Amino acid sequence: MWVKADDDKFRKLVWITTFLTLDLVMFGGFTRLTDSGLGCPDWPGCYGTSSPFIAHAAITAAHQAMPTGPVSMTKAWIEMIHRYFAMAIGVLIIAQTVIAWAARLRRKPLHVSPWWPTSLLLLILVQGAFGAWTVTMKLQPVIVTIHLLLGLTLLGTLGWLAARQTPLPAHEPGAGRYRATALAALMLLVVQIALGGWVSTNYAVLACTDFPTCNGAWIPPMDFRNGFHLWRALGMTNDGDAITQDALVAIHWTHRTFAFVVVAYLAAFALKMRRFASLRRPANGVLAVVVLQFVTGLTNIVLQWPLPVAVAHNGGAAILLLLVVMLNFRILSSRPGRVAQPARDAAPA
The missing domain is CATH 1.20.120 (Four Helix Bundle (Hemerythrin (Met), subunit A))
Structure with missing residues (x-):
């Protein structure tokens, strides 16, 4: 009974994470296409603060100094929303990892290895590092491209895990x-x-x-x-x-x-x-x-x-x-x- 409940909870969590990761990939594209990648030129905060609202004075000064530059209040919010979104995905993957290992420690493991969500957690940590380098290395193309590909790797791996958690249709030999x-x-x-x-x-x-x-x-x-x-x-x-x-x-x-x-x-x-x-x-x-x-x-x-x-x-x-x-x-x-x-x-x- 406990195993079935944990399996159902885990399966729903995986599908929610997959859907939100797809949204994150699309919003990451929007961030790149609106030239908002340097809207907050430091990482992980914005001018040393947790939000553009707090950094309003610094952002306004940077925009006035270079009106056509990469910094504006709109771009700062786009960039920070992208980061907040990524952090939320990280929390969901941590939750997957905790659920999977807790079930293993109770000797009532899920019908998926806990190493699956653990590998996702490691992947999102690497992805976060490339997200930081995207900013600190001023949108260097190879870094931004790797950041994109890692995001899609995360999405594809979540898709595979979601498929594993879903009842298969009729057998097709x-x-x-x-x-x-x-x-x-x-x-x-x-x-x-x-x-x-x-x-x-x-x-x-x-x-x-x-x-x-x-x-x-x-x-x-x-x-x-x-x-x-x-x-x-x-x-x-x-x-x-x-x-x-x-x-x-x-x-x-x-x-x-x-x-x-x-x-x-x-x-x-x-x-x-x-x-x-x-x-x-x-x-x-x-x-x-x-x-x-x-x-x-x-x-x-x-x-x-x-x-x-x-x-x-x-x-x-x-x-x-x-x-x-x-x-x-x-x-x-x-x-x-x-x-x-x-x-x-x-x-x-």
């Missing part, structure tokens, strides 16, 4: 043979998200202003060496010069071109998975979000990067990652000899 196909879909998506993050953190969205060509050419002049040199300051080359337009074009063009590969593969993968009744709903979700990503990506170019569309594109990538992770879990659970059943009735991990 034939789906198990697509394990490698599903893993390839996930790997391609991760690469594309990393490329998209590199576009965003280098502000290269408008490096190509037309579609399907890029600045009137199918293969425009590009500088891959400087565009993909990882360790450099924002807007600069490794030599300390201003980054060239050709370098930004290389970043944008690579993300755009690889998108065709990813869209084609994910669409074919999802269509194939629709043959299985238990996979049809997440497969339909993948198809819908792939279309959304294509439309929002194109709209970003045609309409010159409108904020709502850019945020939707960022959120779509996160939702797509969750769907592909959950498809991978269901396909892996369809291995020959593995019986699909509710997580709470399975053997302890």
